[in-house]
Amino acid sequence: MFARYNASKSALERMADAMRMELAPWGIRVVLIEPAQTDTDLWRKAEETFDETVAAMSPHHRELYAKHLEGTRKSIPRAARMAAPVDGVAKAIEKALTATRPRARYVVGANARAQAALAAITPTSLLDRVLSMGLGVPRRT
Numbered sequence: 001m002f003a004r005y006n007a008s009k010s011a012l013e014r015m016a017d018a019m020r021m022e023l024a025p026w027g028i029r030v031v032l033i034e035p036a037q038t039d040t041d042l043w044r045k046a047e048e049t050f051d052e053t054v055a056a057m058s059p060h061h062r063e064l065y066a067k068h069l070e071g072t073r074k075s076i077p078r079a080a081r082m083a084a085p086v087d088g089v090a091k092a093i094e095k096a097l098t099a100t101r102p103r104a105r106y107v108v109g110a111n112a113r114a115q116a117a118l119a120a121i122t123p124t125s126l127l128d129r130v131l132s133m134g135l136g137v138p139r140r141t
Contacts, residue, residue: 001065001068001069001072001135002135012032013032013034016030016031016032016104017032017104020104029102030104031096031102031103031104031105031106032104032105032106033089033092033093033096033105033106033108034105034106034107034108034112034116035084035088035089035092035108035109035112036082036084036108036109036111036112036115037079037080037082037083037084037111038083038084038085038086038088038089038108038109039083039084039085039086040083040086043079043080043083044080046076046079046080047073047076047077050072050073050076054069067138068136068137068138070136071135071136071137071138072135072136073136074136075134075135075136078134082111084108084109084111088108088109089108092106092108
């Protein structure tokens, strides 16, 4: 249920990588700020947005994805509670703007850093299982 959201974040990351290399000859630095869930309207209105998305689905698709939808509905409040204050993102932006030699990436928040570290050392099948459980994706339909 998060494929479009994840795809857009991945596209931004790849674009930043390309722009960083392309603009380097002119001394232009490109920095990527990578926050985890942040306390914004995206999470404050997540249940409402989810309900609108489900309502727009055909009855067939609602039936086909019933277990996914149930799991996603349960995971939204948990994800919203984990949303960090925007202050951390603002501090990362300030750090990137004022650094003499800014890093290419600033991962914001302990949850995001832990997830990135675990993803780097965890077999894909195990990571998929853990993330699927957290997102409420059923093992079988």
